């Protein structure tokens with residue numbers, strides 16, 4: 276049996292349960308493709324029975340991926356299992372993840388089921404799923420707060436019914452490494468089986484122990500780790516998969532087993548998800564934070580210059596942090612620009628390159644030195660706009676009086692239809708946002724507004740993030756531009772575009 280540590284990514288399922296995170300259909304597809312490139316073994320693409328949107332994106336991801344297994348989540352409910360079957364049937368490797376809560380608090384307060392009823396449900400639904408899937412994964416939700424003898428009984432029932440992957444969720448982030456590791460050891464010692472069973476860890480970071488708990492599971496025989504990029508997820512988030520992958524790599528002397536992750540794609544994957552989620556990675560975040568490889572103190576800098584290994588246990592290149600020294604400028608030509616794109620790892624076709632070069636010239640006219648970060652922002656911004664459902668055609672602002680501003684906004688949809696409206700407000704942003712609300716004819720509440728400078732200097736490009744509430748649904752938008760007002764306008768239009776009236780099942784999304 277293959278003994279590498281499998282990486283099960285749930286960025287699109289558990290990760291999307293992060294408050295305010297709402298990936299669009301296109302973003303989900305892009306993330307899935309990038310995760311395949313990064314080398315994850317399984318992608319949990321969604322919870323198909325929960326909404327039409329989730330069903331459709333699981334279906335599209337199943338069709339798009341060629342090597343990575345695609346998994347859908349299901350409660351112990353037949354229609355959930357049917358939905359996963361329908362949504363994943365075109366996948367190269369379709370998978371299902373069936374779960375039911377097993378802890379006393381969940382049995383008594385949420386499910387209102389006795390132990391016997393829980394056991395009967397596991398038997399019935401794992402067997403049912405096994406009719407459709409070669410590989411069935413079962414999770415006893417809130418496993419770490421489940422009485423150990425009952426947990427063993429649940430797992431034995433699932434294994435007898437045909438489950439070949441047993442995932443142990445620390446659903447509320449309650450466990451600590453020694454305790455969590457011992458659960459894995461006990462299960463492997465106790466479960467009787469005539470087929471191979473893989474044990475999998477799924478941790479939450481409420482006490483900051485998600486990665487440590489996952490590593491303890493590996494030390495105790497787990498062969499699969501579930502988590503998300505950048506550790507995004509409900510509350511304090513999930514296990515940060517990039518930390519697990521690098522932990523196993525850097526300390527292979529201890530852990531032995533490796534993942535199949537393509538480490539050089541780590542930074543790019545993290546960046547993509549941070550951008551689509553609208554959640555900036557903290558600067559000091561391990562592996563992917565902006566400061567993860569910078570040295571401030573003189574002694575450290577001196578050491579690193581003499582020999583990087585004095586203070587670096589891994590290089591930035593290992594995880595795909597790409598930088599080149601020389602900035603471009605006004606006089607840089609097509610050739611220099613093209614060379615720079617290659618050096619930064621972009622594979623752009625000649626036509627796109629022509630359009631990008633024009634944009635680059637505009638930036639070079641405004642900025643003396645066009646740095647690597649400017650180029651990254653340029654490409655990301657352009658890509659972002661190409662995929663936008665609505666484009667901002669015109670934004671006009673006028674000072675009225677007494678601090679009042681008026682704004683005229685014209686937007687264009689993908690079929691070329693334009694809509695426009697105008698409004699006044701107590702400042703430019705308020706005026707712009709009122710005008711956009713009028714275009715979409717919706718009542719909104721602004722939850723969050725944030726400007727990040729993507730690049731260095733006072734002439735930096737701005738990245739504006741907004742979060743708005745429409746009919747109790749929180750949606751986010753991002754806009755990148757040199758002009759802060761235009762970036763603000765773009766981000767707000769994107770948030771409106773992301774609003775979809777959809778229904779989600781109320782219970783049980785919290786495995």
Ligand SMILES: [Zn+2]
Pocket residue numbers: 289444446477479513785786
């Ligand atoms: Zn979870």
